Structure formats: C-alpha cells, structure tokens
Amino acid sequence: MAHYIEPGRLEARLVHGTVGRLARYGLSLAGTQELQVRGRGTGEWRPVPVNPLDLGGERFLVSVRGESQWARNLRAAGAGRLRLGRGVRPFRAEELRDEEKPPVLRAYLRRWGWEVGRFFDGVSARSGEAELRRIAPRHPVFRIAVDG
Incomplete structure (x- = not known):
C-alpha cells in the first residue's frame, strides 16, 4: 500500500486553507505558493499550498505526506501551475527516481x-545518505521547469 499521511480536518481547513488563501493574495509564508494541478478524474484545477525548493539552479516539489492526491495528479498530468498573488506560472514536471x-x-x-520534519520518519537534514535513501520511496519528488 502506498504511503500517505492524511491531514486532519482541522489542519486541512485552518492551516492549508489559510496558507493557500494567503498565497492567492500574494502573501507567502516561508516560501509557500499555491500549486494548481488538474484532477485525474475531473480535469478541474485542484489547489494546494506547497513549498517549492530551489536547488542548484533547478526547482523541485516534494510531497512531504507521501502519495498525496496532488502528487498523483501531477504525475498523471505532467504539468501544473504555481501561483503567488496574481502571478501564475505554468510548469512542466518530471518525477525523480528514488536514487535521485x-x-x-x-x-x-x-x-x-522545522515545519514538515514529522512526516519524514525521524530523518533530518543531518541524517546519513542511507537514511535518506530509505525514505526516498515514500516521498514523490518532482523537478519542475517553468514554461516561458
């Protein structure tokens, strides 16, 4: 069975809802933006707050909770949008292999x-390479390339 840690109703409503709304209005908390990706079944845009990571001249999205709906949708669609305020940036996505x-x-x-560590099974930035490889299959990671 795929690994996924579902947010509680209160967390989803208060935290995710508030952070997503702030991003829509142009206010980013610690780098948060709103990811918009089309649903696999409906084709409708689905919004969720995410923390895009810039690393080595590339940008990545990490599904900290595991096989989330947004990760499954992005895997199927291969593209999405990042939004901060009025700025909406379409992108293409490529999922990384576990060894990457x-x-x-x-x-x-x-x-x-500090924000998401509880979802990584005791692994931190100071953990060894073997520990990071151990948790890699549980967390989808996408390299994104902004269009235009």
Missing part, C-alpha cells in the same frame, strides 16, 4: 524541517 531524491530531500529538510 536524497540531495533534494536533504535540502528540503534543511529549509523546512
């Missing part, structure tokens, strides 16, 4: 471990 993920996961945990 450790440096991205380490950088992500270095930047946002």
